[in-house]
Structures are given as C-alpha cells and as structure tokens.
Amino acid sequence: GQNIDQPTEMTATEGAIVQINCTYQTSGFNGLFWYQQHAGEAPTFLSYNVLDGLEEKGRFSSFLSRSKGYSYLLLKELQMKDSASYLCAVKDSNYQLIWGAGTKLIIKP
C-alpha cells in the first residue's frame, strides 16, 4: 500500500528552528508537496520538490531525497503565526496525490 509518515505533533520555541520530517512509500514518484493548514482553515501551498536537494523560500526550506523516500520542511526564525499543521503529499505514478495526516506544530513563546 501507499504510505506517508509524519510525526503527529511537534513543539518548538518562538525564534528557533524546527525540522518536520516526512517519509513515503508510494507506487512511483512525481513530486512532493508541503502545505500549511491553520486550524479551521484551508490548506495552502508552501513548496514543491521533484529533484533531490534543498529548495529555499524565505524562512521555509524543503529538502528531498528520492533514494531514501524522505523529505523535510525546515522552518527558521519561528513566529507564533507558524503554529499550524504541515501536510506532506506525494504524487504517485498515476499522478494522484497521496496525503500524510499532517504534523501539528505548536509554537511556544
């Protein structure tokens, strides 16, 4: 079966750095997405990786290793507004998105 694994919940301190990991086992790979979802709101797009390596976008960076079936989302200079769930999703060989359950990130002052 297809599977996306992420930690259920993480806690970090305002101003710090946090890394949210995602491992996947899917039938084929056509890209990996990270979305942010604040409580009671819609998911919003953060990043897309299809090649190995690090993609940096402001305070957020996303890394992919296809050989390891692994990605992480790195959030720097954490702000209280970064408290949200972070969803990892992989596009499989049929170009269907397989979603993880998300990691709830709690930021403490």
Next chain:
Amino acid sequence: DTAVSQTPKYLVTQMGNDKSIKCEQNLGHDTMYWYKQDSKKFLKIMFSYNNKELIINETVPNRFSPKSPDKAHLNLHINSLELGDSAVYFCASSPHGSSGANVLTFGAGSRLTVL
C-alpha cells in the same frame, strides 16, 4: 476576491437527509476536486473533474454525486446522509490536470455534521 468559494461553511443535518455543497472558482483553472478531511485529518480525494469531465472517482459510496455544470463550478450532492459522512469537505482547483507541479488552491471547507 475569493479564489475558491464553497457554501455552506457549516451544515448540520439529520441522518437520512439529502444535502448539497456548492463550489465555484474564479481562477480560470481547468481542474476541480472534492476532498474529505476526517477527524484524523487525512485528506482523501473523492472526485476530480477536468473541464467538466470526470477524471478521478475514488471508491466513494454512490450516495455522493458530483455535478460540474461548467469548468468553474463543481457541486457535491449527498443522498441519505449517514453519521460517518460527518467531516470537513474541501473543494479545490488547479490550473492543469494531474501532471507537473500543479498547485491546488483550496476553498475554506464545509463542515458537515450529521446527527
């Protein structure tokens, strides 16, 4: 200027009733989707339409019927509602079909509670 709008935002109804959720996008996207997010927060694809044509129809009870009158609208009708249908339903759209880095834009969600 709402990009993907869905109504209603909240829906509370009795078991056995029939209800509809409407979705409209003004982004000019070709593809629209319905997702279900359950209490465990998994997002599950239900349906996908590309230019009014059904392209994804996951294993969903046939009590759920999508309708796309044009490529800017994708409505979801649910017959004979059951307790297990309680969830948040998200409409989404993307510029292309399923290939490439087509980013999904989600609506705000419709929280359905079946009593």
